[in-house]
Amino acid sequence: MEKKQCQCGHLNPPGTVLCEVCGRSLTEKEQKSKLVDMRYEGTARRSQTYNKSIIDKVWNFFSSVKVGVSLIVLLLVAAAIGTILPQKAYIPATTAEEIKAYYADVYGSVGRVYHFLGFHDMYSSFWFILLVGLLAISLIVASLDRFVPLYRSLKNQRVLRHISFMNKQRIFADGPGAEDTMQKAEEKLKELKYKVTTDKNGLLAEKGRFSRWGPYVNHIGLIIFLFGVMLRMMPGFYVDESLWLREGETRAIPEAPGYSLENKGFQMETYTGEDDEAVFNEAIDRVGSVAKNYQTDIVLYQKPEDSLPGAADLEKVKESSIRVNEPLKFDGYAIYQMDFRLDELKAMRFELTNKESEESLGELTIDLINPEKTYDLGNGAAVKLLGYYPDFSGFENGEPQTATPLPNNPGFLVEMTTPETPDGETSFITIKNTVEPFGENQYKLAFQAAETRDVSGLTIRKDRTLPILGLGGLIFMIGVAQGMYFNHRRFWIQQKADGEIILAGHTNKNWFGLKKDLDQVTEYASLPAYVDQQEEIEKAEKLESEEQS
Amino acid sequence: MNEKKNKKKQNRLIMRSAILLVLIAAIGYTIYNSATADDVTVLEVGDKAPDFALADLEGNDHKLSDYKGQGVFLNFWGTWCKPCAKEMPAMDRQFDVYKDQGVQVLAVNIAQSDFEVQSFSDQYGLSFPIVIDKTKSVMTAYNIRPLPTTVLINPEGEIERIVTGEMTEEDIKGFMEEIKPE
Numbered sequence: 001m002e003k004k005q006c007q008c009g010h011l012n013p014p015g016t017v018l019c020e021v022c023g024r025s026l027t028e029k030e031q032k033s034k035l036v037d038m039r040y041e042g043t044a045r046r047s048q049t050y051n052k053s054i055i056d057k058v059w060n061f062f063s064s065v066k067v068g069v070s071l072i073v074l075l076l077v078a079a080a081i082g083t084i085l086p087q088k089a090y091i092p093a094t095t096a097e098e099i100k101a102y103y104a105d106v107y108g109s110v111g112r113v114y115h116f117l118g119f120h121d122m123y124s125s126f127w128f129i130l131l132v133g134l135l136a137i138s139l140i141v142a143s144l145d146r147f148v149p150l151y152r153s154l155k156n157q158r159v160l161r162h163i164s165f166m167n168k169q170r171i172f173a174d175g176p177g178a179e180d181t182m183q184k185a186e187e188k189l190k191e192l193k194y195k196v197t198t199d200k201n202g203l204l205a206e207k208g209r210f211s212r213w214g215p216y217v218n219h220i221g222l223i224i225f226l227f228g229v230m231l232r233m234m235p236g237f238y239v240d241e242s243l244w245l246r247e248g249e250t251r252a253i254p255e256a257p258g259y260s261l262e263n264k265g266f267q268m269e270t271y272t273g274e275d276d277e278a279v280f281n282e283a284i285d286r287v288g289s290v291a292k293n294y295q296t297d298i299v300l301y302q303k304p305e306d307s308l309p310g311a312a313d314l315e316k317v318k319e320s321s322i323r324v325n326e327p328l329k330f331d332g333y334a335i336y337q338m339d340f341r342l343d344e345l346k347a348m349r350f351e352l353t354n355k356e357s358e359e360s361l362g363e364l365t366i367d368l369i370n371p372e373k374t375y376d377l378g379n380g381a382a383v384k385l386l387g388y389y390p391d392f393s394g395f396e397n398g399e400p401q402t403a404t405p406l407p408n409n410p411g412f413l414v415e416m417t418t419p420e421t422p423d424g425e426t427s428f429i430t431i432k433n434t435v436e437p438f439g440e441n442q443y444k445l446a447f448q449a450a451e452t453r454d455v456s457g458l459t460i461r462k463d464r465t466l467p468i469l470g471l472g473g474l475i476f477m478i479g480v481a482q483g484m485y486f487n488h489r490r491f492w493i494q495q496k497a498d499g500e501i502i503l504a505g506h507t508n509k510n511w512f513g514l515k516k517d518l519d520q521v522t523e524y525a526s527l528p529a530y531v532d533q534q535e536e537i538e539k540a541e542k543l544e545s546e547e548q549s
Numbered sequence: 550m551n552e553k554k555n556k557k558k559q560n561r562l563i564m565r566s567a568i569l570l571v572l573i574a575a576i577g578y579t580i581y582n583s584a585t586a587d588d589v590t591v592l593e594v595g596d597k598a599p600d601f602a603l604a605d606l607e608g609n610d611h612k613l614s615d616y617k618g619q620g621v622f623l624n625f626w627g628t629w630c631k632p633c634a635k636e637m638p639a640m641d642r643q644f645d646v647y648k649d650q651g652v653q654v655l656a657v658n659i660a661q662s663d664f665e666v667q668s669f670s671d672q673y674g675l676s677f678p679i680v681i682d683k684t685k686s687v688m689t690a691y692n693i694r695p696l697p698t699t700v701l702i703n704p705e706g707e708i709e710r711i712v713t714g715e716m717t718e719e720d721i722k723g724f725m726e727e728i729k730p731e
Contacts, residue, residue, distance in 0.1 A: 129579055
């Protein structure tokens with residue numbers, strides 16, 4: 001493309017629509033139209049200017065609004081699809097196979113396809129992140145391409161414009177004026193807080209130019225926001241972990257080096273419906289029970305600075321309770337009460353009894369978390385634990401197996417010795433049945449009772465990106481307000497040698513406000529009456545179509 | 550005039566290339582980070598192995614730093630984990646060969662009871678020290694996810710290799726050879 005020389009002599013960059021100096025239309029299309037296209041002040045968007053190297057081509061691709069809108073549409077569609085079924089982080093499965101099976105089992109063939117296409121992990125899939133990244137590039141490139149020429153053009157704008165620029169503005173007036181018209185118009189415009197510059201026989205009044213930067217400020221906010229989201233994936237900025245903590249357990253807090261948490265007890269309270277709580281009676285009758293409180297009593301420990309992980313010398317930091325919406329806060333972390341499981345097995349009580357006479361030789365309690373080797377019942381009776389399988393899952397090569405370390409289905413291999421059977425009898429006991437591998441026994445361990453404990457589901461959060469996200473959001477909103485609630489209004493007025501006044505007005509939005517301003521100036525300075533050329537065109541078109549029908 | 554124009558053109562190219570490059574690098578880094586987020590390897594080969602202190606079944610403390618100058622074969626396991634149980638006898642046999650050559654095996658059990666660990670050790674007749682990570686703090690510090698995981702530490706105290714999953718006796722022999730002091 002070549003530079004365009006305007007009739008006024010100015011050499012405009014290629015792609016320019018309206019001459020940078022005088023405002024004459026430079027393209028044929030523009031010359032024919034009744035009103036000028038004031039977008040970007042008729043400057044050449046930079047993307048249209050050069051198209052030579054590969055870099056320029058890539059740049060121009062991202063500068064296109066069509067590309068930007070397409071990216072937004074793609075992202076919207078993808079984000080919407082991601083909400084149809086729960087994402088993988090929110091389903092009760094952890095390994096890849098379990099997750100796959102879960103979608104197939106719960107959602108059938110839809111779930112299978114959903115999982116196959118990778119929609120179960122939409123928001124951290126590489127292509128979703130790539131789309132967001134491309135949108136960020138598009139935002140930056142498109143903004144730069146438009147902001148720079150617009151800024152230059154507004155900064156260097158001339159007071160005197162060519163008549164062909166003026167009479168193609170939406171607001172236009174043309175008529176005789178008095179000697180002091182220009183002076184009075186300037187006075188009034190200044191009173192209305194316009195910035196007025198004069199040049200020879202003309203003036204330019206301008207107000208609210210900064211409103212034109214609104215979209216770009218808005219984009220800066222978005223970019224900062226996206227940057228904050230990007231930081232979340234860097235180690236140390238964002239922690240979102242969960243921890244199942246059983247009553248009595250002390251565990252290292254994931255992603256919080258040096259800190260450990262002990263569960264002193266979990267409690268769930270419901271409303272009784274008595275006294276003050278009578279208001280809940282209706283709800284209790286309807287649904288059975290209404291939760292009042294979920295609470296975990298905890299002790300927070302920190303490892304002394306010179307101590308090593310694993311060492312027993314933990315220092316108590318604080319003892320408190322975590323309730324729903326009342327997290328434990330320390331060192332930038334917050335630990336929330338999120339979930340619970342009631343009544344996991346903790347201990348089992350047995351009675352050693354003679355099968356025939358049902359005579360009891362005493363009781364023993366096996367702690368399922370920390371079982372002992374032998375339980376001496378006195379009077380020559382003892383139970384020796386030969387094997388313990390907390391989550392018994394069957395035999396393999398005659399060997400009892402455990403599926404997990406949790407006491408979900410405890411199995412015990414025991415040897416019972418009594419004065420009557422000094423050589424000992426062996427028995428394998430599970431909740432459902434008892435196996436006597438070496439023949440019929442005289443004694444048995446009869447199950448008496450079980451003790452249980454609750455499990456608290458906690459979430460550990462840390463988010464250092466929040467201030468950045470907040471800043472991005474704030475700048476975004478400032479940009480929106482700047483562009484929406486303020487208007488860039490301009491008037492160009494010239495008085496010819498014969499006293500004739502030519503006036504043109506433009507605003508980026510709120511033409512009503514512009515006209516109200518102009519009405520005041522017209523009255524004070526006796527300007528010629530103006531026409532809204534767009535309204536005229538619309539009226540003419542309407543009339544035409546009415547005549548045709 | 551032409552020279553000025555060329556210079557402007559060149560500046561434009563540099564400017565645009567720089568902006569695009571920075572943005573593409575940022576996207577690439579983000580995607581890389583999210584792809585590896587599932588197995589956040591806070592620990593990597595070549596890192597210094599974090600020191601720890603854990604007690605064994607007799608109540609003796611074992612510090613990793615005690616074994617400086619030796620190769621340490623650090624194995625994380627649990628009695629419920631079948632591949633762990635399978636590789637234990639092979640580890641014990643190879644430990645017998647390499648213990649005189651400066652290789653130490655340390656088996657870290659994940660928060661199980663003394664009774665379970667002791668009976669497991671007795672059943673397989675294991676001769677290397679077994680320590681129990683009662684609060685899972687060493688497991689957290691090493692970011693151990695699947696079991697078994699074996700961290701191979703060279704005599705300088707640096708991580709030589711991280712192995713997840715079951716190892717054959719051949720593997721174990723090769724790994725001990727790798728961390729054996731010169």
